[in-house]
Amino acid sequence: MPAEQVPVLRWLETASLPLADLEQARVIRLGLDAISVTFKGERAAANTVLRKREVFHHLLELAAEEKVFGVNPLNGVKWTPPEAVDAVDPRTVVNPRQARALLDAAPRVGRTRGARMRAMYACMYYAALRPEEAAGLKRENCELPREGWGLLTLETARPFANKRYTDSGAAHDDRGLKHRADKDTRPVPIPPALVKVLREHIEEFGVAGDGRLFATSKGGFYTNSAISRIWNSVRMQAFTPEQVASSLAATPYDLRHAAVSLWLASGVAPTEVAKRAGHSVEVLQRVYAKVIDGQQELANAKIMSALEE
Template sequence: MKYAIRRRIMRANPLPKGKDSTAATKTTNAVDKRSLLNPEQAAAILDWIRRRPRGGKRLHAFFATLYYCGPRPEEAVAMRVEDVTLPKPELLIHTATPEVGKQWTDTGEIHEQRDLKGRAEGETRTVPGHPALTRILRQHIEDEQLNPGDLLFQGESGGVLAGSVIRRAWRSARKAVMPPHVFESPTGRRVYDNRNTRLTKWPNDGIPPAQVADWAGNSVAVLLATYARCIEGQLPDLNRRLEAAGDLPERQSTG
């Protein structure tokens, strides 16, 4: 309204007095603690996906990578076999392939290759895995007969794994293994909640925020603002440190 008045398109602001504030409603990017998966829930979902008749083992390897290493889904679908170091395992994240729609790409493809979110052009990051993921990825690469330059996670036709397939498989698995009231809750509702669960677990296991932020591809400030409400279990240790740091040396009394 103010802009229109300045440009003399309107003579006056028709809104009632006090209604012309430009302050936006406050929002938060903090993760809802209810969306996080516990180990039993994650194991049940991954096992159901693994036993899925159509493409189950392939999708199981994909979701296991999200759960154990916490990459963004668009980063995981862009990975090549050569980006995985075994037997550590260790993942090299250097490209993202988000699903943006045919109308928004120059090539007419659904996916578009981009640099990592929030990082300089060409920047990479390395993320450690878990021994369980070593077994899963090694078997996946062998079963799919993949070569170093191949996409690590492929669709049925060999191209980029489609987001619709990923979301449909995840939703079906949640519905199959979760009680109805849990399925309707925020718990693991999004594929992205695998990443949120991992980026919460690392700090809760005592890994310094700076290291977690580096693995996650975030700044420390973003990491803490997003996951601070989900970090717990460290208060007793912190209290002991505070008590120890506050002690003053005893002085000998002189008679």
């Protein structure tokens, strides 16, 4: 062990509870209480609590596997997790007219940043890309014909994290696609409107040294805070004061929700929507339940028409 890490290990040994103490329900509850609040002592978001509880559970499973415990002590503690809200709020979803207004407003923000990010936002709306998927998109992943539909073949994602937590030491690390096997790809057909935006973007700004479409003027990556900050300015340019104060497209990720909602509302089969969006049909039905429920009358009409033939 490097000499500078020895004091750290000693501090951990003296500051931590003995692992055997976790066999006491009282101590387990202290742990659950701790993951349920933020560092400021405020109530943590439900999804955050559930994620931390899952990590806690896995650690204790490892201890049980190593025979430190007979069984996972967490399983014996009755604890009601907070209710997580996965479903998309329809109030955040923009319609096509509003989406176009937002994309048209992007070039008016800042000197070049808004213009450079316009195509990235467009990928989130027209192709339902996650921000980290857009960050990893390269020219070689794009089929951009002069007419008709194009195709994006996604193969990597570049999520933003503190450089202390990445393997490469950079703020963005190369990762595989979410919910996909390593080196698996996801083809996403894109409409002519997005093909046009991407062709214009490449013509005006070119690509980064490694082929990435979306980069700063110096070829770097955009941070999450920069993407959100520009987006807030875009909303102020495109929306009325009432809309700005609302939850309508409050975050760039809401563009992805708008894309998936539009596909479902257009009658695209859920299996195809899930395939293009990159998650399972089960997740699709849970997250977009309210959107799917809103199509009940349309579905009934289609069934009735088929029965009358």
